[in-house]
Amino acid sequence: MGGGFSSGCNLSSGVGNCATAWLMSNPLTGITLQNITIDGTNVATLPVGMFGVVNSTVSNVTIERTNTPSGNGTYSLLANVTYGLTFTNVTLTSGTALAEMGVYQHGNLTINGMTISGSAGGAAYLSAGANDSVTNMTINDAGNTTSRPFKTTATRHSTFNGLTVENGSGSLNGISLEYYSSHNTFSGCVVQNNAGGNGSAGINSFGNFNQYNTFSNCTVSGNGNVQIYISDADALGLAQDSNDAFIANTIGGSGMPGLLVYGANACVNNNVFQSGLSAGIEAESSGTMGSGNVMNGDTSNLTTGTCTAP
Secondary structure (H helix, E strand, O other): OOEOOOOOOEOOOOEOOOEOOOOOOOOEEOOEEEEEEEEOOOOOOOOEEEEEEEOOEEEEEEEEEEOOOOOOOOEEEEEEEEEOOEEEEEEEEEOOOOEEEEEEEEEOOEEEEEEEEEOOOEEEEEEEEEOOEEEEEEEEOOOOOOOOOEEEEEEEOOEEEEEEEEOOOOOOOOEEEEOOOEOOEEEOOEEEOOOOOOOOOOEEEOOOOOEOOEEEOOEEEOOOOOOEEEOOOOOOOOOOOEOOEEEOOEEEOOOOEEEEEOOEOOEEEOOEEOOOOOEEEEEOOOOOEEOOOEOOOOOEOOEEOOOOOO
16 A cells, blocks of 8 residues: 555665555454434544544445544545445535545545535545545535645556546646556546636646546536646656546537647547637647547647557
């Protein structure tokens, strides 16, 4: 669980961004939390926390009216150092704080039905994990002006089916892929009406070695600034995203750019770009190509070629 890697990793010296793992001593196993509504109005700390827990389930649970917990940020649900957690039919709604879900340093997470929203918005963070399976997750970020509605950091080899991220009123993207988030598949996602400011996007891959991610059959529309942005480098110019794929998506947003690819070797096939984008496809790095895209009058400098999703 956790960590990242690069070609400069030296395990003997500890130099570089090496993959890491930890032994969990005496974890809690087989925990079940089900069929309950938790009112967070008068909760001084986070309503539900799971630390050092493996092979456990949370089902048919609602956590509502979460306020700002003391010393724990704004989480309604927080898990750290876990393996094999399953969340089914979970609803998080906020009071004065964001209704946030965070899962850190984990493996084999399963989510099947989760809704996050509230008066201050909603957000979900997955960090330092692998082999996650997320299905039918909806994040309504209306009212939030400060956070990223859905963010992965160092999340790998995971699938996201039916992920909806919408109505973010701030300037921090819809879906954010950061720091070694690689080999992930997003299928049937909906990313819409996230306001976005300068440098933000509906989907934003940050340029810090996020690679081999695939987006297919998604709808990305109405987001401010850019609909989809793949960076060529991080803020320090030390990294580059590459080898991403965009297959059969619908991309639109009046007066906004559609797909900006500055990372290398992307595959762009059979996408539909709605009319009125200020730019349809901008591919600025080597190796990016594709075919079968329907531009509806939008511009494109994509190199025509045969490519497949990673």
